[in-house]
Amino acid sequence: METLLSFIHNNLEQFYIVILSIFLGIEVISRVPSVLHTPLMSGANAIHGVIIIGAIIVMGEASTDNYLALTLGFLAVIVGTLNVVGGFVVTDRMLEMFKTGKGNSKKQG
Amino acid sequence: METYILSICYLIGSVSFILGLKMLSNPATARKGNLVSAAGMSIAIFGTLFFYQLNGEHLHNYGWIAGALVIGTVIGTLAARKVKMTAMPEMVSIFNGMGGLCAALISIVEFGHMTGEPEPLRLLVIVAGMVIGSVSFSGSMIAYGKLSGKVKDHSFSGQHIFNLAILAVIVVLGGFLNFGIGLSSLTLFYIILALALSYGVFFVLPIGGADMPVVISLLNSFTGIATAFGGFLYNNPVMLTGGILVGSAGAILTILMCKAMNRSLQNVLIGSFGSGATAVAG
Numbered sequence: 001m002e003t004l005l006s007f008i009h010n011n012l013e014q015f016y017i018v019i020l021s022i023f024l025g026i027e028v029i030s031r032v033p034s035v036l037h038t039p040l041m042s043g044a045n046a047i048h049g050v051i052i053i054g055a056i057i058v059m060g061e062a063s064t065d066n067y068l069a070l071t072l073g074f075l076a077v078i079v080g081t082l083n084v085v086g087g088f089v090v091t092d093r094m095l096e097m098f099k100t101g102k103g104n105s106k107k108q109g
Numbered sequence: 110m111e112t113y114i115l116s117i118c119y120l121i122g123s124v125s126f127i128l129g130l131k132m133l134s135n136p137a138t139a140r141k142g143n144l145v146s147a148a149g150m151s152i153a154i155f156g157t158l159f160f161y162q163l164n165g166e167h168l169h170n171y172g173w174i175a176g177a178l179v180i181g182t183v184i185g186t187l188a189a190r191k192v193k194m195t196a197m198p199e200m201v202s203i204f205n206g207m208g209g210l211c212a213a214l215i216s217i218v219e220f221g222h223m224t225g226e227p228e229p230l231r232l233l234v235i236v237a238g239m240v241i242g243s244v245s246f247s248g249s250m251i252a253y254g255k256l257s258g259k260v261k262d263h264s265f266s267g268q269h270i271f272n273l274a275i276l277a278v279i280v281v282l283g284g285f286l287n288f289g290i291g292l293s294s295l296t297l298f299y300i301i302l303a304l305a306l307s308y309g310v311f312f313v314l315p316i317g318g319a320d321m322p323v324v325i326s327l328l329n330s331f332t333g334i335a336t337a338f339g340g341f342l343y344n345n346p347v348m349l350t351g352g353i354l355v356g357s358a359g360a361i362l363t364i365l366m367c368k369a370m371n372r373s374l375q376n377v378l379i380g381s382f383g384s385g386a387t388a389v390a391g
Contacts, residue, residue: 081181
């Protein structure tokens with residue numbers, strides 16, 4: 001019990017960030033029109049690609065003779081980049097379609 | 110000085126994610142919103158590359174990191190440009206799975222780095238990131254298979270009880286691992302990994318192909334949570350805000366998507382379990 005309490009105490013800032021971000025995430029997208037559901041999902045998908053920062057740190061801290069860590073880290077950076085780059089490009093392509101069909105999207109929204 | 114610059118980079122990244130999501134939820138600004146979050150992401154990534162320090166030391170292995178970044182960028186751009194408009198949800202599912210895989214790999218490497226008597230809750234954060242990332246990875250791959258018609262619906266009676274049982278075993282083994290009971294911790298860790306991967310498969314398999322967008326949105330939210338655990342692990346604010354934002358926005362989006370189809374989330378998730386489905390639908 002004490003471990004848990006001290007963990008919360010030592011990471012209090014993070015807990016504040018978590019709680020406020022939960023409400024923010026709900027608030028920010030709560031009035032999205034249904035035509036934008038798929039692009040928004042895709043955009044959010046690209047944003048969680050920020051996990052790549054963790055992959056870069058893992059890779060950058062691996063010692064040069066730890067081949068397992070190097071291989072897994074290398075793979076992690078590749079798949080993380082796929083998530084980020086692919087996610088943003090796909091979202092952009094989806095939204096490209098809205099440029100001409102604005103009137104249409106308003107009707108459904 | 111460099112640490113200060115890095116903090117500013119992370120701050121810009123976090124704000125751009127919030128702004129980007131906000132703009133993405135309005136048709137008029139959606140495309141710009143995507144660009145805003147992409148720009149913020151680039152700032153956060155390059156900031157980490159050039160300014161990240163641990164105990165006064167910069168990162169190593171720049172060659173490998175750069176190589177992996179280039180490979181990922183080339184494949185990602187090509188795949189996203191080439192894909193047909195109708196196959197986009199499949200592509201999103203694959204990319205989401207890649208994010209989950211990334212989270213799981215990070216946890217595996219970090220688990221290997223743990224020596225001696227670790228702080229108990231640090232271990233919990235690592236295992237949680239691994240489990241959620243793996244579920245998201247294997248689940249997204251099945252979702253992709255279903256959307257592209259490569260995987261058919263499979264269900265057997267009592268599957269949701271079977272799924273709950275797997276989940277319970279994962280939680281129990283995770284507890285064992287954390288308190289150092291039972292098998293060697295490395296064996297235990299890999300057993301949990303295998304269970305988490307199979308849970309993702311069994312979770313998505315019985316759900317109907319038409320409901321896949323909802324499932325992808327849910328798995329998207331899972332990957333967001335896995336990212337947030339990574340943020341906890343590295344004490345990294347941009348991973349934390351990005352992950353939790355996507356986690357909560359993804360959860361709400363999942364519910365909104367269900368509503369748009371006039372169904373409940375419960376109905377989508379257990380709807381294909383035989384005759385019980387009609388009762389839930391009401």
